Each structure stands twice: as structure tokens, then as C-alpha cells.
Amino acid sequence: MIEVDGLSVRFGRVEAVKALSFGVARGESFGIVGESGSGKSTVLRALSGLNPDWTGRMVIDGQALTPHRSKEFHRQVQMVFQDPYGSLHPRQTVDRLLSEPLQVHGMDNPERRILRGLNEVALPATVRFRYPHQLSGGQRQRVAIARALMAEPQVLLLDEPTSALDVSVQAEVLNLLVDLQQARGLTYILVSHNLAVVAHLCGRVGVMQAGEMVELLSADDLRAGRTQHPHTASLRELSIELEEPETT
Amino acid sequence: MLVEIRNLRVQFPTATGLSDAVRNVSLTLGQEKLGIVGESGSGKSLTARSILRLLPSNAILSADKLTFDTIDVLRADENALRRIRGARAGLILQDPKYSLNPVMTAGAQIAEAWRAHRGGGRKLAEQAAIDLLAQVQIRDPKHVAGSYPHELSGGMGQRVMIAMMLAPDPELLIADEPTSALDATVQAEILRLIEDLVSRRGMGLILISHDLPLVSHFCDRVAVMYAGRIVEELAAGDLLRARHPYTRGLLGCLPTLGHRQARLTVMQRDPSWLET
Numbered sequence: 001m002i003e004v005d006g007l008s009v010r011f012g013r014v015e016a017v018k019a020l021s022f023g024v025a026r027g028e029s030f031g032i033v034g035e036s037g038s039g040k041s042t043v044l045r046a047l048s049g050l051n052p053d054w055t056g057r058m059v060i061d062g063q064a065l066t067p068h069r070s071k072e073f074h075r076q077v078q079m080v081f082q083d084p085y086g087s088l089h090p091r092q093t094v095d096r097l098l099s100e101p102l103q104v105h106g107m108d109n110p111e112r113r114i115l116r117g118l119n120e121v122a123l124p125a126t127v128r129f130r131y132p133h134q135l136s137g138g139q140r141q142r143v144a145i146a147r148a149l150m151a152e153p154q155v156l157l158l159d160e161p162t163s164a165l166d167v168s169v170q171a172e173v174l175n176l177l178v179d180l181q182q183a184r185g186l187t188y189i190l191v192s193h194n195l196a197v198v199a200h201l202c203g204r205v206g207v208m209q210a211g212e213m214v215e216l217l218s219a220d221d222l223r224a225g226r227t228q229h230p231h232t233a234s235l236r237e238l239s240i241e242l243e244e245p246e247t248t
Numbered sequence: 249m250l251v252e253i254r255n256l257r258v259q260f261p262t263a264t265g266l267s268d269a270v271r272n273v274s275l276t277l278g279q280e281k282l283g284i285v286g287e288s289g290s291g292k293s294l295t296a297r298s299i300l301r302l303l304p305s306n307a308i309l310s311a312d313k314l315t316f317d318t319i320d321v322l323r324a325d326e327n328a329l330r331r332i333r334g335a336r337a338g339l340i341l342q343d344p345k346y347s348l349n350p351v352m353t354a355g356a357q358i359a360e361a362w363r364a365h366r367g368g369g370r371k372l373a374e375q376a377a378i379d380l381l382a383q384v385q386i387r388d389p390k391h392v393a394g395s396y397p398h399e400l401s402g403g404m405g406q407r408v409m410i411a412m413m414l415a416p417d418p419e420l421l422i423a424d425e426p427t428s429a430l431d432a433t434v435q436a437e438i439l440r441l442i443e444d445l446v447s448r449r450g451m452g453l454i455l456i457s458h459d460l461p462l463v464s465h466f467c468d469r470v471a472v473m474y475a476g477r478i479v480e481e482l483a484a485g486d487l488l489r490a491r492h493p494y495t496r497g498l499l500g501c502l503p504t505l506g507h508r509q510a511r512l513t514v515m516q517r518d519p520s521w522l523e524t
Contacts, residue, residue: 035431035432035433036402036431137288166287166288166458167287167458167459167460167498167501167502168287168497168498168501168514168515170501171501171502171503171512171513171514171515172514174503174512175511175512175514178511193431193432195505196502196503196504196505197503199503199505199508200503200508200509200512220508222505223505223506223508234433235432235433236505238432238433238436239432239505240505240506
């Protein structure tokens with residue numbers, strides 16, 4: 001479904017992503033982990049078309065990507081960001097937020113689609129005419145996901161979708177993402193600094209350090225500690241160390 | 249006891265009357281590391297800030313007892329409070345980007361804190377700032393002292409904040425989500441640094457966080473807050489023997505690397521948690 005081959009992104013003299021290659025099958029979830037500045041979000045931004053300055057080859061659903069993307073591309077590929085408060089227009093109601101992608105792509109029956117969209121992310125119909133500031137963080141992220149799904153995309157690019165949420169809300173949103181993927185056969189790329197979140201949602205994980213993908217492994221290998229690269233091992237160790245206090 | 253809190257209550261006026269943000273919280277703290285854990289809005293920050301009476305201006309604070317080393321914080325005037333705030337009790341906030349002055353060098357900010365609390369000349373304070381930066385394990389303290397906040401990484405900025413808090417030699421350190429904005433490796437370094445400084449200087453520590461496993465890893469005792477109340481207080485090592493369904497729920501809904509779950513457990517909130 002997604003093929004990335006030799007992707008490089010530069011910001012001035014800094015090479016933020018260096019000749020990165022990976023592939024994601026249809027209906028698969030692929031995770032990218034790494035510390036801040038490792039280039040993981042930059043990969044997503046290049047894929048989504050938010051940053052046109054890249055070199056290499058990227059293919060989504062058989063179509064090679066160019067710096068300029070078509071309207072059809074933006075229908076097919078949608079992105080969800082970390083901070084739902086920053087990514088939702090503060091002066092638009094949920095109804096307006098959800099109907100915009102429908103208008104842009106000229107989709108029929110907005111009434112039915114909006115109600116179905118809210119229902120799909122388990123939001124009550126009463127939030128439809130509220131503003132983002134009247135919702136909780138978890139509800140806002142659900143709205144952001146509902147909006148991304150409005151145009152019926154095949155690929156969702158998720159950039160730290162649960163990092164700004166409380167753990168109890170994070171669990172709900174992660175379960176929602178699993179359900180949606182099964183129901184719609186979506187392909188995910190999930191970027192996160194949290195190894196446990198990535199291993200929960202994704203079957204395969206790419207580990208990034210200083211712009212390079214230093215290791216590509218299965219979530220099971222990551223869980224079991226069958227790592228090749230020392231950076232993966234150290235990230236994993238930190239994650240384990242903090243999750244099991246009784247061992248020390 | 250360094251801090252004693254009995255029946256603390258923080259309220260805010262709303263359109264429909266007073267709303268309770270912190271209710272009947274009682275805590276004591278000596279020279280130990282106490283963690284306060286809870287979700288956003290649980291009242292954990294307000295509880296800790298009440299000790300310094302650093303609350304929003306419309307907050308209504310009341311308690312049967314609220315003392316810092318025998319000083320009655322409730323009745324203290326601004327002068328007395330100033331001798332606690334920053335001087336005897338330091339506060340470290342989440343994001344150094346917003347807590348540091350962007351147009352002053354790191355060294356000048358630490359020197360300013362030093363002079364405000366200890367007096368002394370400019371030269372002495374500058375030297376003290378460099379010493380403090382070395383104490384928070386900065387390899388090239390002279391260089392960092394001359395840098396502006398935007399030239400420093402998040403972890404470095406947080407070290408500068410800690411150095412500034414150490415200037416007046418406080419007895420209590422309140423760290424409010426000190427590492428939430430940092431990477432996991434840096435997070436571990438900063439917490440180890442705080443832990444080390446606290447035990448070496450014999451300070452009390454209140455570590456506020458939403459991250460239950462992390463807090464239990466670094467503290468002696470953990471208080472779990474829900475909707476303005478402490479629902480459970482336990483020794484850090486007993487976390488897995490937590491009784492309260494909320495604490496258990498918090499632990500249960502975390503995805504872990506250790507075991508694989510098809511679905512995460514979702515917390516079922518019980519209205520009875522709001523009572524008693």
C-alpha cells in the first residue's frame with residue numbers, strides 16, 4: 001500500500017531524514033519510534049504532503065507521489081495530530097469541522113455521514129453543535145479522528161495521537177483505532193515515542209535515530225527483546241524499567 | 249514534619265456556585281519523596297501549590313491546618329510567604345521553555361536567584377551560578393551559563409531550572425511534571441539527578457505526575473488523587489497491591505511491552521469514588 005524508498009528530507013544544512021526505506025501492506029499498522037529530533041514526524045509530514053521538500057521515491061496505492069498532491073490524494077490519505085486542541089479550528093462547531101471535508105470532496109448526504117461519523121467514534125450526537133473548547137481532550141481527539149475519516153480515506157497517518165491524553169483516555173482512543181481499522185480495513189502509520197503504545201497497535205516497528213531507520217523489527221521481537229541495534233535496546237530498556245517497578 | 253496538611257479544600261466560583269477542585273486532602277511530608285499521581289483535573293497541582301499559596305487569584309483556599317515547617321501558610325502575609333517561596337521551597341515546572349526568561353542568559357538567571365535569596369556581589373553570584381550548573385551535571389557549565397534558553401535543549405533547560413531552584417538551598421522541592429516534555433532517556437537522567445540531589449541535600453520532594461509507574465519508581469510513597477480527593481496512599485513498592493479500583497484501573501489501562509493484550513481495559517468510573 002505504501003512504499004518509501006530512499007526518502008531524504010533536508011532543512012537547510014541539516015539532513016533530518018537520511019535515505020529511509022520501508023513498506024507498509026494494505027490493512028497493516030506500521031509504527032515509527034524514536035526520540036524527539038530523530039526525524040519520525042518529518043517522515044509523516046513528507047508522506048502527507050505537508051513538506052514538499054524531499055527527495056527519493058514514495059508510492060501510495062500504486063501512485064508515485066510528487067511534491068504537489070492531487071485532491072484525490074488528500075481524500076485517500078488523512079492525518080491525525082498530537083494536540084487535538086491545536087488541530088481543530090476553535091471557532092468552528094463540530095458540525096462545521098466535519099462537514100468541511102465533505103464539501104471539499106463533493107460528497108453526498110452530509111447529514112447522514114456526520115451522524116454516522118460521530119457514532120463511529122462513539123461520540124453522542126449532542127456534541128455536534130459544540131465548539132472544541134467545550135469538549136474534553138479525549139472527545140476532541142475523537143472529533144479529529146472522525147474528521148480524518150469523513151473523506152473515507154484508506155490511509156491514516158497518526159502523529160503521537162494519544163500523547164496529550166490521560167492514560168485512561170489513551171486506552172479508549174487506542175481501542176477505537178483498533179476497531180476502526182478492522183471495520184474499514186485502514187492502513188496506519190503510527191509515530192510515537194511510547195514503545196508500548198506502538199507495540200500495542202502495530203505489527204512492525206521502525207526505530208529511528210538521527211534521521212536514519214536503524215532497525216526494523218516485529219512488535220513481538222520488540223516485546224521479547226530480540227533487538228539488533230543498541231539504540232533499540234536502550235529505548236526498550238527504559239520503557240521496561242519504568243513499567244515494572246517491582247523488579248528493582 | 250516539613251509539611252502538614254489537614255482537610256485542605258480549594259474551591260473556584262462558577263456560574264452555579266462554588267465548585268470543589270480539592271476536597272478534604274490530608275498529607276504530611278518529612279524528608280522523603282512523595283509522589284502525587286492523578287489525571288488532568290484531579291487537583292494534584294493545586295494541592296502542591298497550596299503549600300506555597302501559589303493559586304489562581306479566584307481560588308478559595310481553606311484548611312484545618314496547612315503548615316510549612318511550623319509556619320502557618322494560611323495566615324502568613326506576603327513577606328513571610330516570600331521567605332518560603334523559592335527560598336525554602338523550590339518549584340520546578342513542566343516546560344523549561346516557558347519557565348525561563350528568553351532574553352536572559354542561563355547564568356544570569358541563576359545568579360539573579362542567588363542574589364535575591366542570599367545577597368552578595370555580582371561576581372560571587374556568577375561564580376555560584378557556574379558551580380550550581382556543575383552540580384546538576386552539566387559538562388561545560390561556563391558555556392551553558394553564557395547561553396540563552398533557546399540555545400539549550402529541553403533536558404539542558406530543565407537542568408538550568410533545577411540549578412536555579414537549588415541556589416537558595418531549599419528544604420523542599422516541588423516538581424510538577426518535571427519530565428513530561430522530555431524524551432525517555434533525558435527523563436530518566438533528570439529524575440536520577442533530582443533523586444540524587446534530594447537525598448544528598450536531605451530535602452523533601454513532592455513529585456507530581458500523571459505517570460503512575462514512573463512516580464512509584466522514584467518515590468518512597470505515592471498518593472493517588474481522583475476528582476480532588478486522595479483515594480489511596482501507599483508505599484511505592486506496594487503499587488501492584490493497590491486496593492482502590494481507580495488505582496487498579498490506572499495501571500490496567502496502560503499498554504505494556506511485557507504482555508500483549510488484544511484490547512486495553514477501559515476504566516469504568518464508579519460514582520461512589522466521588523464520595524466519602
